[in-house]
Amino acid sequence: MQRRNSGKVARRRAGRGAASDVASSAGGLAAIASEVVACHRCPRLRRYCETIARTKRRAYRAEEYWGKPVPGFGDPLARLWILGLAPAAHGANRTGRMFTGDSSGDWLFAALHESGFARLASSASRHDGQHLTAAYISAVVRCAPPDNKPQPDEVAACSDFLTRELAALRNVAVLLCLGSIAFAAALRLLQAAGYAVPRPRPRFGHGAEYLLRPRATTTHPSSPPRALLVLASYHPSRQNTQTGRLTRPMWQAIFRRARAVVENAAPWTPSDRGFAG
Numbered sequence: 001m002q003r004r005n006s007g008k009v010a011r012r013r014a015g016r017g018a019a020s021d022v023a024s025s026a027g028g029l030a031a032i033a034s035e036v037v038a039c040h041r042c043p044r045l046r047r048y049c050e051t052i053a054r055t056k057r058r059a060y061r062a063e064e065y066w067g068k069p070v071p072g073f074g075d076p077l078a079r080l081w082i083l084g085l086a087p088a089a090h091g092a093n094r095t096g097r098m099f100t101g102d103s104s105g106d107w108l109f110a111a112l113h114e115s116g117f118a119r120l121a122s123s124a125s126r127h128d129g130q131h132l133t134a135a136y137i138s139a140v141v142r143c144a145p146p147d148n149k150p151q152p153d154e155v156a157a158c159s160d161f162l163t164r165e166l167a168a169l170r171n172v173a174v175l176l177c178l179g180s181i182a183f184a185a186a187l188r189l190l191q192a193a194g195y196a197v198p199r200p201r202p203r204f205g206h207g208a209e210y211l212l213r214p215r216a217t218t219t220h221p222s223s224p225p226r227a228l229l230v231l232a233s234y235h236p237s238r239q240n241t242q243t244g245r246l247t248r249p250m251w252q253a254i255f256r257r258a259r260a261v262v263e264n265a266a267p268w269t270p271s272d273r274g275f276a277g
């Protein structure tokens with residue numbers, strides 16, 4: 001009887017621990033999102049986004065553009081973290097949600113839905129009822145850049161948000177990088193957070209994957225205490241999808257791989273927090 005009661009107490013404590021971890025991750029992400037939306041660190045990008053939001057594309061003339069930096073979106077307990085390059089001028093800069101309202105987003109949400117990470121197979125606005133389970137989406141820079149080309153100082157200015165997301169998303173097992181700029185940013189992020197990044201540096205290629213582990217001596221507060229699979233994919237931009245550089249089967253294979261890894265990786269537990277080697 002006593003053993004049964006102590007089992008119940010342990011389960012109750014574990015449940016309370018899990019609930020407080022969710023609350024802590026969600027609170028951390030909400031705080032980051034508020035700061036992102038109010039950020040003005042990159043004058044060139046802010047001017048560009050605000051101008052696009054005023055001038056609009058003819059097809060969206062009746063819509064109110066978001067026009068502000070775009071925060072990350074998804075599940076605080078994400079196992080899969082998708083890292084894009086930046087919001088699209090008439091996509092997320094219009095709708096206010098990452099990858100929402102453009103053709104790259106059509107590809108992304110279809111694949112997320114097929115692989116069980118998204119409730120809906122498409123995403124048109126931030127009020128469409130889309131919901132991600134075990135997945136989170138953010139980008140290297142959170143303001144749309146002219147010609148989709150952020151400058152190095154803008155990437156550096158925005159990197160602090162990625163560092164903080166890494167700390168908040170403690171359950172992540174796969175970091176899916178869409179395009180070579182996201183891949184390079186992910187390696188810099190993980191190296192700075194205490195992960196051992198091999199030399200020569202891992203090379204970007206569609207389907208390339210690298211299992212990175214925290215360095216034996218790392219105690220960096222933003223480093224999740226677990227190995228993380230960095231998975232690379234071509235970005236689902238029109239330039240890649242319309243030229244056949246990225247095909248549906250290639251794209252779907254990436255998400256099947258991500259799903260398989262997150263299914264097999266052990267979930268993070270509060271006891272992992274003590275990891276330092």
Ligand code: SF4
Pocket residue numbers: 036039040041042043045046069070141142143154157158159
């Ligand atoms: S790109 Fe990032 S750092 Fe630059 S203004 Fe936008 S949110 Fe701020």
